[in-house]
Amino acid sequence: MEIAAHTSLPEDTMIVALTASGEIFESEQFEWEAVRPYGLHNHCLRSSPKKSLTCGKILAHAKAQITAFRESKGVRVCVSKIGVTSTPPQRFVSYLKMGFDTMWVVSKSHSVDSIHMLEAACISHFSCHVGCRNQHESGGEGALNRATPPTGPFFLYVTGGRADQPRRIG
Numbered sequence: 290m291e292i293a294a295h296t297s298l299p300e301d302t303m304i305v306a307l308t309a310s311g312e313i314f315e316s317e318q319f320e321w322e323a324v325r326p327y328g329l330h331n332h333c334l335r336s337s338p339k340k341s342l343t344c345g346k347i348l349a350h351a352k353a354q355i356t357a358f359r360e361s362k363g364v365r366v367c368v369s370k371i372g373v374t375s376t377p378p379q380r381f382v383s384y385l386k387m388g389f390d391t392m393w394v395v396s397k398s399h400s401v402d403s404i405h406m407l408e409a410a411c412i413s414h415f416s417c418h419v420g421c422r423n424q425h426e427s428g429g430e431g432a433l434n435r436a437t438p439p440t441g442p443f444f445l446y447v448t449g450g451r452a453d454q455p456r457r458i459g
Contacts, residue, residue, distance in 0.1 A: 303327045304385060310378040328391040329381050332357075333444075344403075347396055351411050354395040355447045359418070362391070362451050368458045369449035370422040371415060373408045373431060375439035377446060384448045388458040396445040401433050404443040411445065420452065422459060 310324055321331040332354045336342050359367045370389070374380035381392040398404040409428030416425040433443060450458045 300385060304382050307378045307382045307385070312379075314376045314378055324378060327381075328385075329377060330391070330393045332393045332395050333397045348407060348410055351395050351407060351445055352414060354393060355411060355415055358391075358393050358395075358447045358449065359420075362449055365419070366452045367449055368420045368422065368452050369415070369447055371408060371411050371428075371445070371447050372423075373404050373433060373443055373445055375433065375441060375443050377444050380446070381448065388450060388454070388456045389448045390450040390454070392446050392448040394444045394446045397442050398445075399441045399443070401438065401441065401443055404445055405433070407445050411447075420449075 307324060307327055307329065310319075321329075334342060334347065334350050355369075355371065359369060362369070368389075370384070372380070377392065377394050381389075384392060396404070396407055398407070405428060409426075412421075412423045412428040413426065415421050416423045416427075433439065452458065
């Protein structure tokens with residue numbers, strides 16, 4: 290069974306490869322190009338000592354990337370979900386199993402509070418759009434709040450697929 294329109298790899302092959310990548314995930318040395326064929330893409334801003342990333346710039350970038358993601362799927366048929374994680378490859382595996390076929394990582398932060406606020410702001414903006422699976426006024430209540438939280442950095446992502454694909458999403 291093929292899971293994504295952009296790849297002819299079987300779902301099992303993709304899950305095995307992404308699971309292996311998730312087990313060795315180290316964000317600073319991670320080879321994002323290695324997971325691109327499976328539908329996982331890094332669209333994070335690149336920071337530099339000369340370029341200050343304000344909260345406004347980070348939010349504007351995240352909103353622009355989520356909009357571009359929806360447009361790449363087809364706005365009228367896009368089913369999407371916004372979330373946060375500390376290991377994008379592992380998180381994407383769970384979405385693949387639900388019929389989603391692409392994930393864009395759009396922001397990175399070492400602060401769980403900042404990434405949760407960014408998630409909530411993006412959900413607030415996109416939850417009213419057709420196909421968004423996030424509940425209005427949600428964000429920040431996910432797995433990063435465990436008694437023993439994962440270590441950072443943390444990532445904001447958007448994942449999705451097309452509602453007109455043969456397999457149900459979600």
